Amino acid sequence: MLFSIPSIGQKLQGIKQLLNTILNDTSTTAKPKFIAYPVLAFTPETSWEFGASALYVYNSRNDLTNRLSELYAFSFVTLENQYGLWVDHAIYTDKNKYFFLGKFRLQQFPLLYHGIGINTPSEPIARIDGFSLTLRERLLREVTKNLYAGLELDFNYSSSVEISEQTSDFIRPPGVAGFTNFGLGLGLVYDQRYNVLNPRRGFFVEGGFLHYDENLGSDYSFQSYFLDFRYYQPTFENQILAYQMLMNTVSSVNGSEVPFNQLSLMGGESLMRGYYLGRYRDNTLVATQAEYRFLPFPFSKRFGGTIFGGLGALGPSMVDLKLDQVKASGGVGIRFLLFPGKDIYTRFDVAFTNEGSGYYLFIGEAF
Secondary structure: OOOOOOOHHHHHHHHHHHHHHHHOOOOOOOOOEEEEEEEEEEEOOOEEEEEEEEEEEEEHHHOOOOOEEEEEEEEEEEOOOOEEEEEEEEEEOHHHOEEEEEEEEEEEEEEEEOOOEOOOOOOOOEEEEEEEEEEEEEEEEEEEOOEEEEEEEEEEEEEEEEEEOOOOOOOOOOOOOOEEEEEEEEEEEEEOOOEOOOOOOEEEEEEEEEEEOHHHOOOOOEEEEEEEEEEEEEOOOOEEEEEEEEEEEEEEOOOOOOOHHHOEEEOOOOOOOOOOOOOEEEOEEEEEEEEEEEOOOOOOOOEEEEEEEEEEEEEOOHHHOOHHHOEEEEEEEEEEEEEOOOOEEEEEEEEEEOOEEEEEEEEOOOO
8 A cells, every 4th residue: 555745845735725715715605614823922921832723603504694603712832831721702593592602711821910909019029820710601592682681600710829929019819829719690781793703883781790609619709790881883984983891890798808810800902902911900990992993994905904092990999990090001903804704804903001012913803
């Protein structure tokens, strides 16, 4: 039996065919789409990071009257022996009757801890390494057109924590040694978006609460209340003004404390870009952002861009928020139309704050 080894020319042809499939997508609009690609990044706390991302998008029953559903996965390892797996999803069933929205995070990853509050030191006061697992899920059913109601679930687990690079300012916060918390609550969602990854018009509003109780197996008893308001307004052809306001507050129950990593966190790849998630943390967060999108540019079929800015405030409670302590961030981004039939872009954002800058490469818009 003879085995043939592909020549260099055959390998190059295969790569060319793959790129042609991505860049010149001619399949029908209703057909599901899938893409996977490698990721390379560098951050001070992880050194070089190697990973892979995958995205699967579809319309239930291949019916374009059903909203676009998406499944996104990202996994990585670093030269510091850290690893992670992220899975996000937004799934609509036939006739948009049920809506499942959630995320999963499993990772061994460092946290640069600055303390609690808005007036924390600019330099970290400790580095906290540990294993963490987070699962957040909404199980929603359509009550009337665009209005969904249902359960909100949240599970958080942390263990194998190691604390290093401590300064004299470091005070061990609640939950730093590890914890298990399970929250159960109710949520209400009003959603006019057709494409979660690239909304072009309409409203998205989510409000609800989560209750964590030691009697239900949690290590801490507390409550979380949240409101997420988003609006998308087309302006000129292929141009959208997007706006978001987020409020989140947590409060202890029966004298119990709130673990430091389940406080309201500022920063991340979506809201207040430029600050890494958790740079600032406290009981109450109010943040807002606006973004002007060119999808695509008038002179291009595949490339677009954005300009964005955000403001955020943190405090022990809503009455403690102060205008003179509001944090600001802003930046620009480049977009590339990944799936023309599904109107999905990949984004590269550069964000700036008075503490530095951040770089973000993801599929789909920030909000």
